[in-house]
Amino acid sequence: MKTGFSLRLPKFRRVVQAVSLFLFLWLLTRASWPLLESVLPPDLFLKLDPLGMSMASLAVREFLPPIFMGLLTVLSALIVGRIFCGYICPMGITLDIFQRIVRFLGGGGKECLPSGWRRIKYLFFLFILISALLGVNLTFWGSPLSLITRFYGLLIHPLLLMSGRLLLDLGYPVFPALGWEQLNYLSVPVRHFDAIYFILGVFAVLFILEMKQPRFWCRYLCPAGALLALFSHRPRWRRKVIQCRHCGRCARQCPAGAIAAGGARTVFSECLVCRSCADVCPVQGIKFSFIRKDEVPLSPAASQSQDEAVNALNFLLSRRVFLGVAGSGIMLAGVQYSGVDSLLASQGPGSIWSPALIRPPGSVPEGSFLNLCIRCGECMKACPTNGLQPAWLTAGAEGIFSPILRSRRGYCDPDCHVCGLVCPTRAISRLSLEEKQWAKIGTAVVEQKRCLAWFEGKNCVVCQEVCPYGAVTVQVMREAGAPVPVVNPSRCFGCGLCEYHCPTRLPSIVVEPLNALRLREGNYKKTAQNMGLYLQPGALDEKGGGIYSFPGNGGEAEENLPPGFMP
Amino acid sequence: MNRRAFLKIPVGGLLVTAGFSLPSVLTPALASAAAPPDVAVVKGSPAAAAREAIRLLGGMERFVRPGDRVVIKPNMSFAHPPENATNTNPEVVREVLVMCKEARAGRVLVLDNALQNPELSLSRSGIRDACDSVEKDICKHLQDIRYYKEAGIPDGKTMTSNSFMSDVLEADVLIAVPICKSHNGAGVSLSLKGQMGLIYDRHIMHRGYLSTAIVDLCTRIKPDLAIIDASRVLTNNGPGGPGRIITPGEVIASADPVSADAVAVASYEWSGQKLAPRNVGYIREAHERGLGRMDIEALDVRRVML
Incomplete structure (x- = not known):
């Protein structure tokens, strides 16, 4: 056979x-x-x-x-x-x-x-x-x-x-x-x-x-x-029935249900071109080839496509259906714009940002981001620290499954810019590593009510230890029992290494989307520099990082000891 | 324990010391000294200084017997080049590794648990390349919990257990090779503080009192030998910097990590200030709890310039 x-x-x-x-x-x-x-x-x-x-x-x-x-x-x-x-x-x-x-x-x-x-x-x-x-x-x-x-x-x-x-x-x-x-x-x-x-x-x-x-x-x-x-x-290359006994074997075999009338008719819009029908035909009466003008079909009925695509189009454009679907589409689109935490239309006054809404570096402005991002998860798959995560409702219902950085899980590595390289729609801009290092994603904020140094007077400045940008400085203050971490926002990228390593169960230093740079066009480095930011990981200069404020009030020797030393 | 008992036999040290010809820079009085010094401070190029410091202490054979499993713990936690003075000088690490090999050590591993990107920390620090030039695949960062084993700390005051690198628990000899740098939380980060890179949960140490926790930790994994790399010293804003870096070009070594740390503290200015070992909480506590000695004025500290 x-x-x-x-x-x-x-x-x-x-x-x-x-x-x-x-x-x-x-x-x-x-x-x-x-x-x-x-x-x-x-x-x-x-x-x-x-x-x-x-x-x-x-x-x-x-x-x-x-x-x-x-x-x-x-x-x-x-x-x-x-x-x-x-x-x-x-x-x-x-x-x-x-x-x-x-x-x-x-x-x-x-x-x-x-x-x-x-x-x-x-x-x-x-x-x-x-x-x-x-x-x-x-x-x-x-x-x-x-x-x-x-x-x-x-x-x-x-x-x-x-x-x-x-x-x-x-x-x-x-x-x-x-x-x-x-x-x-x-x-x-x-x-x-x-x-x-x-x-x-x-x-x-x-x-x-x-x-x-x-x-x-x-x-x-x-x-x-x-x-x-x-x-x-009506594809140019398609299924043709040359000989047919109407046994119906091909119609039963078809995985797409694209064969009608006992085998002779093809619903091309459904046909996956898998050719299973040709394989099972007992008379080998089915072939797939380009249509030729001089070709004489087996019978008029056999050559006729059941024009389901045309029917579907007619169906879709019929008044009742079209108005129904279009109405629902309009309704949902409207709702997406009018949710209280929707960021599609405006990110200005009156808009509500979740404190956890940290986008990958180089993400375009939020309104465009939500529309460009197709939620494929490539950036999350690629993120080496596993910090990029699909959001649930952090970005509103409109932002479901879009990527957010959860620093507690994984930080944004200063030496990586892979999310921008793999994003298919440029929701995350494709930046060179150098430019990416200036694409600030947020700012770390010390939660003083939890911080071991601020609140408990303990000698802990892990956040300062690990900060690649030298953005966490240690200050000696009279009120606190130990040297305390203070963030210099102009040097903070928002990478979250501090949040990742913070030893308290709930992190006492948290990256928030403050002053994140979101550009549709233009150069991140230039923009950041114009804003007075200094984002240079591992830099050896002493600008910002390493500046201590010694109160010098009363001149007691113990207050003037460098951070971490004891009298 | 057998190892420590062995080290305490003065004859062992004497025999080994006698086997070496002493350099001419040494004074006749020192040359005639039978026992090795408590602490050796050698100024010179990093590798040569490290070798001379160990030679002064009685040679690596005093610490590593043939077939011993050795773990070397440098600082390689930051994705920085050596110039940042946040990681140990790779030349020092390499020389220590070579000396262990010369002492016919069995398996030698160079281990740390990096804070920043681990791959970049190992490559940028230059330490992986330095180790690879001696033996491939022995320089590792171990972050996964599967490399760790839970163990008790019987003498711990605030921290009574943690997960330690299995390789460290199984090692015969532990050698600390830290860089000499300041630490905003602990004052300085040297050989005792550096042991924090060998455990899984460092968070718990900060939640209590860091100084006490460091001493607790060292009651369980006290280095048998401390070799502090002071070729560069980060004198403020450590451990990550950026801060002021000086270049004393020295190596400080001792069989007692507390003494080595104490000498390092007293040797340099921190944030522009002269400070004593007792100004560092964990050094003082280690001394008080009998882990080692910080009274350096009573110790034999031998300073040599190459």
Whole structure:
């Protein structure tokens, strides 16, 4: 039944999928510091996302050059249909792998929902589009690339590291005997992330749906798939039925439910070009090729696409649906702007900033940041100290899953600028290391009511010890029983090394988003210098750092001892 | 304990000392002295000064027996080059390592738990390269809890347990090789204070009284040998700087880390002031609790210039 030729075709797709997933994961591992150089950018797949770039671009009303790559994906749909969904998209591949596992375990359903359900994805897409036009980027709720990058970067990667550590721990007693003592010094980082329950929850739902029906997400929900479907209702290269017995085998085999009328008709907007149908056809009557003008179809009915994409478009543009979706989009966009702690519109007087809202260095002004950031998690995956974390509601409901620095978990290393290098949308500007060192993200504030030195009179100035910028000075004051730390704001970057190392359970020195530099354009170094900042890690000068104030009142010898000494 | 008992046998030191030809700079009176000095202070280029200081103390063989597992604890906590005087001079660390190898030590490790970016601290300090030039992969920063083991501190007053680097607990010999620098919290950071780099939870030490906690710690992991690098000295705003740096070009060594620290305090001006060992809380307390001696006027401190 199967010829050698037809056997190779599905294998070819599997090979492409394997290569694609491998490339995606490999590039994700490149997103670390030091940035591992590769020919391809670490955010390649995110840029190929047909939705992410274009919606971000619309929402901030600015032309983003990487939009071209997303457009390339959209244009590919005009020629070869949803080949991106079938071959390239790591989300689709992940679902396919899961489907394989489910089948292997003897499960897997073929539950068929009415084809009308497929319209959900078009509604989802329209909703995102309308919101973007109104200046709110909601892509991250549905962009498959955002979702899957978060899944692998923030959920799977830490779990793999944890497994690696467990293996090393198991081997700890035996490695020296085997002569592999160095393995006992192999440092496997521990990564902790916030919001992973959400990621887990979303993927649990997606996997359960996948068990019900193959590619449930891609068929019914994916808004990027919807966009590609709209462009692939008549691709140039497509499925053709030359001979048909109407046995229906291909329709049952199709993972996308794209075959109608017992095999003869194709819903191109749903077709993933996987060619499973050609593989199972008992008369080998199906082929995929470019359409030719002189081609005579088997029968008029067989050549006809069931124009579902056109129907969907008509459906979307029908008055009732359009007004409904647009109305909801407008409503949500309005709400996003009018929440009490929304920072989309204004960050001026009357706006409420969370004290924990510390953005990565080089982040554009908050309103644009919220719209540019597609919440892919690349910056968080790359952050070497694990300090960059997805936010819950720190940046308002509008800023959910956007990156914030939680210094207590990990500080912003003065010698690293990787978050800006991996950000696909330039929500975090791509800065040289030198410029990044001037991109102040906040200011440390001493909580005197908790501080061991200020409050308890203890000899603790760990914050001053560790400060790379020389921003924490130690002052001898009569009221305090010991030398106390004082922050010089013009030298403080907000890196949070002090907060990270502070010995009190609740940190007594905390980085707050005071005077953070957020530029849309211009040079951070020049701007900072014009503002009188001096942000030079490890500098040897004695400007700022190391200035002591000796009160010199009364001239008692013990008061004039250098900090830390006792009479 | 066997090790310390061994060190106390004067004959051992005498035999080793007798085996060396003494340099001409020494006075005849010193040359005839049978026992090694309590503290040796040698001025010269960093590596040579370190070697001479150890030679004066009776040679590394006095401290390291063949096959001993040795841990060397320098300061390499800051992502700074040696010029910042916040990390130990790599030449001193290298020379100590070479001397341990010459004494046919077994496994030697150079360990610390860095405060700033650990990889950069090791590379910028120059210490990893210096160690690699002798033996690969022995210079490490250990931050992960898996490198640590919980252990009690029976003589501790405020800190009765902590997690120590397993390698330190298993070591036969612990050598402190700190840089000589000021410390805004503790006055100075020298060989006793430097032991804080060998434990996991340093926070707890600051929550109580730092001086007492440092002495508590050293009752458990007291260095068998202290070699203080004073090629550069950060005289204020330590331990991270920036501050005023002087260059005495000296190395101070002693089998008693309290004495070594005491001599270092008395040798230089801190924030422009002459201070005594008793002005440093933990040195005074270590002396009072019998960990070592800070009464340097009663000790044999031998100063040599190369």
